[in-house]
Amino acid sequence: MTHDSPVHRLGAGWKIAICTLLSALAIGVRTPLELLALVAVTLLYYFSARLTPFDLWRDTRFFVFQAVIIIGLYCLKIGQSKGLWPGIRTSVQVILFYIPGAVLLRTTKTGDMMRGLRRVVPYRISFLVFVSIRFMPFFFRELDEIMTAQRLRGARLLPRQLLDPRNWGDLFHCLLLPLMVRALKTAEDVSLSAEAREFGTREQRTYFDAALHTEPLSPESGKQCSITPSLLQPCGDMNRINIRD
């Protein structure tokens, strides 16, 4: 997958608008000609993002199971000859509804989405979302370590062993239980660390502005620079800087 294309360069707002329009059209089409035209437009949009047919398969394979059920049910209800077209039409409509969303997710940088989300999501929830993402590698390593230790103790946690439901007890009690204990302890440590920095004491978000550190002072003034109170300032007051003689 290439990370540069006309679609990648479009703003997130434009992509959301295109996504909404194409998804709405997918719901509205009824005739074979309209459906064919929409398939062509949607695929053009998809491939203009330099995504490959393999990417398309990965994005739509989850709907294959649904399509099989829908077509099967139509054929059972109104016969194979009459039920095939409505079954295919509806399945394709459902797939077309979701493809623009997949393009949006695949071509929009996380940073752009974060900026967009910041306008609607309160900072406290954003913090929890980013803590959740930040700790993924940590818990992945923890999971691996716990699994190795428990396997050495005889727990049946190999993928092929877990296919047998009789071994699921080991999965819950030897792997997930220690993981929850670790999560509880880590939550305590992280919250203590954040609270020690007075995180969450203000209604508005506060942040440390590194630019204040690098602000040059005139050499002849002989003044010292301290920025201690600014850590607790709301976003609007971050330009405050204390100069001591």
Added chain:
Amino acid sequence: MNDMNDMNERKFLWRRFTLREGIFLGFCATFIILARAGLRLHLHLPGHVMFFTMFFFLLARGCVPKIGSATLVGLIVSLASFLLGMGTKGPVVFVKFLLPALLVDVAGYFFPNFVNSMVACVLVGAVSAAVRALSDTWIEWLSGMEGEIILQKTIITASLFAFYAGLSALAVPSIVRRLRRNGLIDQGADDTR
């Protein structure tokens, strides 16, 4: 969490959750995402994602027995999946996670101690997971699919979701009990509604 409900602890979110509880619920969301990413690589069975999703929703409710805990996990999972590009269904991912999470909280509102009972856990898990199957129904209805077909398809999907969710819900009460016995979470349900 031992003193999570200590009145001296500052409320961080929605005047309900402390920072510690919020972070722990965030970790539950992390586990759901890790499980989804892991299962995506190995299994291709329809509905199996509900196995770990419902397990962690119920466990979140068991460890932080406050109204809104499962919903907060659902919200964090939706936002994180959206940011990580994991939701193949685009913005519908919010409905997909928030709907079952809301139902867990609704059950918690009426039956605060339901996580202690295996039967109640299985029921809540299965029903919440089955309701998630409705998230696609409105699109099919708007696409002009026949009502009877929508109903039959929803029943098939909902049964699969409910089956996997019910299986994982079986383990929740024993894990919550063991965490309580070791003093890692508080005893019993909180009536903070």
